[in-house]
Amino acid sequence: MLIPPANGARAPVIVIDPGHDxxxxxxxxxxxxxxxxxxxxxxxxxxxxxxxxxxxQLNLRVALRLLTLLEEAGIxxxxxxxxxxxTSIGNIARARIANDAGAALFLxxxxxxxxxxxxxxxxxxxxxxxxxxxxxxxxxxxxxxRIVQSELVRALxxxxxxLQERSDFTGFNWADVPVILVELGFMTNEVExxxxxxxxxxxxxxxxxxxxxxxxxxxxxxxxx
Ligand SMILES: [Zn+2]
Numbered sequence: 001m002l003i004p005p006a007n008g009a010r011a012p013v014i015v016i017d018p019g020h021d022x023x024x025x026x027x028x029x030x031x032x033x034x035x036x037x038x039x040x041x042x043x044x045x046x047x048x049x050x051x052x053x054x055x056x057q058l059n060l061r062v063a064l065r066l067l068t069l070l071e072e073a074g075i076x077x078x079x080x081x082x083x084x085x086x087t088s089i090g091n092i093a094r095a096r097i098a099n100d101a102g103a104a105l106f107l108x109x110x111x112x113x114x115x116x117x118x119x120x121x122x123x124x125x126x127x128x129x130x131x132x133x134x135x136x137x138x139x140x141x142x143x144x145x146r147i148v149q150s151e152l153v154r155a156l157x158x159x160x161x162x163l164q165e166r167s168d169f170t171g172f173n174w175a176d177v178p179v180i181l182v183e184l185g186f187m188t189n190e191v192e193x194x195x196x197x198x199x200x201x202x203x204x205x206x207x208x209x210x211x212x213x214x215x216x217x218x219x220x221x222x223x224x225x
Pocket of ligand 1: 020045046055110111
């Protein structure tokens with residue numbers, strides 16, 4: 001029997017999914033394998049009330065910074081997109097990229113919007129437990145959500161809105177790997193939009209995500225710089 005050397009293991013893969021794209025995708029897709037319930041592939045995301053930045057642009061800026069930090073820390077990264085230039089591919093396609101990569105973590109980056117402009121804060125979503133869909137990834141996803149949320153709040157210092165389980169997210173229900181979706185802050189809140197549109201806060205967000213991801217992988221977050 002061959003015993004592989006301890007250092008022979010390949011570096012883990014993290015799939016970074018910057019939410020949305022230039023254009024929404026009104027086509028529908030089943031919310032889980034075999035489901036008759038269908039949802040729009042991509043409603044398009046929110047927009048900054050003062051910055052005018054689209055959520056798709058903000059998500060990508062943070063994602064590209066995170067890509068650099070993780071690669072410097074020795075993690076292999078696969079991106080679901082690297083430009084904001086086309087019609088959103090939808091959430092089954094995003095989940096398939098993570099599944100095909102055998103991701104140790106499928107990290108989805110979003111920002112929130114609300115009709116109430118005073119609502120603010122950071123929260124992290126993970127899949128609700130559902131037999132045959134998420135039972136195999138529920139525990140690890142929840143563990144990742146807890147760790148990443150705490151690092152993200154520590155980095156951004158926005159109010160901590162905690163964790164939320166979701167049973168209706170197509171990108172969760174199709175995932176076969178641990179998955180979380182971070183909502184960095186509210187782009188409909190003047191304060192958070194202003195801050196998130198700056199390079200300083202985009203760097204902070206990426207640093208918090210990097211530290212959380214490395215801690216989830218039982219690696220030292222010091223590697224994030
Ligand atoms: Zn979004």
